[in-house]
Amino acid sequence: MDETDLRLDGNAVAGLLAEVFALEMTTAVVRCAGCGHDDPVGAATVYANAPGVVLRCRGCAGVLMRFAEIRDRVVVDMRGAARLELRATG
Amino acid sequence: MSPITRGFRRRQEEPPEGNRLPPGQYLTRDFPVLSAGPTPDIPLDEWELSVTGAVDAPRRWSWDELQALPKEQPTVDIHCVTSWSKLDTGWEGVSVDTLLDGLDVFGAYVVVRSYGGYTTNLPLEDMTDGKAWIAYGYDGAPLEPEHGGPARLLVPHLYFWKSAKWVTELEIVETDEPGFWETLGYHDYGDPWREQRYWGD
Amino acid sequence: MSSATGATERRIVGWRPATVREVIRQTPSATTLILDVPAWRGHRAGQHADIRLTAEDGYRAQRSYSIASAPEDGYPAITVERLDDGEVSPYLVDEARRGDEMEIRGPVGGWFVWDARDGGPLMLVAGGSGVVPLRSMLRHRALAGSDAQARLLLSARAPGNVIYRDELAGADTTITYTRAAPGGWTGYARRVDRDMLAAVGFPPAERPRIYICGPTAFVEGVAAEVVALGHHTDRIRTERFGATGG
Numbered sequence: 001m002d003e004t005d006l007r008l009d010g011n012a013v014a015g016l017l018a019e020v021f022a023l024e025m026t027t028a029v030v031r032c033a034g035c036g037h038d039d040p041v042g043a044a045t046v047y048a049n050a051p052g053v054v055l056r057c058r059g060c061a062g063v064l065m066r067f068a069e070i071r072d073r074v075v076v077d078m079r080g081a082a083r084l085e086l087r088a089t090g
Numbered sequence: 091m092s093p094i095t096r097g098f099r100r101r102q103e104e105p106p107e108g109n110r111l112p113p114g115q116y117l118t119r120d121f122p123v124l125s126a127g128p129t130p131d132i133p134l135d136e137w138e139l140s141v142t143g144a145v146d147a148p149r150r151w152s153w154d155e156l157q158a159l160p161k162e163q164p165t166v167d168i169h170c171v172t173s174w175s176k177l178d179t180g181w182e183g184v185s186v187d188t189l190l191d192g193l194d195v196f197g198a199y200v201v202v203r204s205y206g207g208y209t210t211n212l213p214l215e216d217m218t219d220g221k222a223w224i225a226y227g228y229d230g231a232p233l234e235p236e237h238g239g240p241a242r243l244l245v246p247h248l249y250f251w252k253s254a255k256w257v258t259e260l261e262i263v264e265t266d267e268p269g270f271w272e273t274l275g276y277h278d279y280g281d282p283w284r285e286q287r288y289w290g291d
Numbered sequence: 292m293s294s295a296t297g298a299t300e301r302r303i304v305g306w307r308p309a310t311v312r313e314v315i316r317q318t319p320s321a322t323t324l325i326l327d328v329p330a331w332r333g334h335r336a337g338q339h340a341d342i343r344l345t346a347e348d349g350y351r352a353q354r355s356y357s358i359a360s361a362p363e364d365g366y367p368a369i370t371v372e373r374l375d376d377g378e379v380s381p382y383l384v385d386e387a388r389r390g391d392e393m394e395i396r397g398p399v400g401g402w403f404v405w406d407a408r409d410g411g412p413l414m415l416v417a418g419g420s421g422v423v424p425l426r427s428m429l430r431h432r433a434l435a436g437s438d439a440q441a442r443l444l445l446s447a448r449a450p451g452n453v454i455y456r457d458e459l460a461g462a463d464t465t466i467t468y469t470r471a472a473p474g475g476w477t478g479y480a481r482r483v484d485r486d487m488l489a490a491v492g493f494p495p496a497e498r499p500r501i502y503i504c505g506p507t508a509f510v511e512g513v514a515a516e517v518v519a520l521g522h523h524t525d526r527i528r529t530e531r532f533g534a535t536g537g
Contacts, residue, residue, distance in 0.1 A: 005533055019396065052126075056127060070276070095344040095346065210303070
């Protein structure tokens with residue numbers, strides 16, 4: 001398996017994000033806390049073949065957000081996202 | 091309650107004889123690649139491994155220096171928290187005991203750091219007495235980058251997320267410091283035989 | 292979508308039951324499943340849904356599939372291509388029957404979508420089963436009576452792999468075969484490259500809306516070439532299908 005095949009984008013986790021945030025998230029613009037790069041979540045790099053889901057910055061490859069489904073809960077770590085900008089209409 | 095999907099079942103190999111699979115695990119014959127990020131590309135002439143932190147003197151090995159250390163060829167079973175297990179995997183590498191030989195340590199825990207930023211944590215005693223290796227060979231060939239090459243940590247008695255790929259540093263610390271998956275809800279210790287997948291198990 | 296009073300509507304997306312209504316074999320390796328989902332509230336062209344199967348022993352597997360139907364169809368349909376080592380796709384392609392039950396979460400996706408009111412021209416580039424969401428867009432365009440121009444460039448391994456071939460056939464669809472072309476074929480028989488994109492697509496001056504879908508390596512390669520041709524990144528939307536799971 002090529003390393004490329006493991007690399008997806010934010011579209012792949014639209015369902016998980018919608019369930020966590022109760023909003024369509026792929027159009028939200030996320031700013032990387034590491035390098036300041038902005039991207040729609042749908043364009044961010046996603047690694048989903050792991051014990052959790054990792055959303056990474058296309059600029060610096062730093063971690064923007066991480067998710068794990070632990071029993072009946074979803075754990076979200078967003079320290080890598082300095083801010084999110086989204087339209088509130090669903 | 092989810093509806094049952096008629097005729098759908100998990101794809102798995104026949105379970106082996108005996109009691110070799112921890113609870114909730116399924117046998118696989120391929121070697122799934124799981125990753126939290128891009129595969130780092132580390133030229134061997136830049137690669138280094140260090141033991142740092144609460145020790146009398148930090149140690150560092152270049153690739154050539156690591157290769158010159160006594161090698162072992164452990165054959166072990168590995169268990170991933172995502173439920174697959176692979177039996178009788180063959181590795182080549184250096185025992186962590188060799189790396190720590192003669193070193194005075196003042197901490198009981200280790201933070202394992204990888205190229206690319208991944209971290210994991212475990213008690214020092216889970217890395218000693220023949221329980222852990224820095225592995226650079228798998229199945230008779232150099233360890234492939236997607237599986238952690240040039241070298242990864244191998245600690246088969248714990249869930250495989252503790253066997254950090256692309257390892258570069260073992261930092262001895264006095265207090266336990268949960269790593270990448272541990273801070274996201276995975277178990278701090280991770281014993282597959284007690285099914286310690288998540289925090290609180 | 293806002294309600295008439297302007298208040299925002301937050302729809303909680305969760306798993307809902309879905310029943311297979313109809314099974315349509317598209318190619319030897321791809322099947323379309325039309326699903327019955329109670330209280331389905333519609334979708335936008337390009338969106339996808341997560342599908343979850345539960346085995347008798349409680350084992351669950353979930354995958355994401357683009358919605359193949361148009362919003363005007365009023366129901367979700369997914370088109371699945373079988374991955375040989377897959378766990379879910381062989382079941383959905385070869386086993387699933389009318390009446391079978393699964394769960395659906397969605398529709399989801401607000402970025403890789405096209406609404407007729409967005410206008411065109413529309414430049415669509417698909418690698419293999421990446422054609423599914425683009426078919427939804429083209430079907431929506433036709434059913435909505437849009438006059439936006441649209442061109443589809445579809446990369447397929449061989450003629451037997453072309454999903455919706457008859458439906459998509461026409462002057463605005465270009466196929467390139469990467470492994471085996473039909474006898475007497477005078478069209479493209481190579482991987483998508485910059486020259487092909489320039490010849491088949493719209494020029495940057497027309498500011499097309501560009502959608503690229505397929506395996507990650509395909510999408511990233513095509514996106515780079517499209518940028519090199521002078522298209523602005525703001526006009527390019529991508530959706531990568533991984534090789535993870537199947």
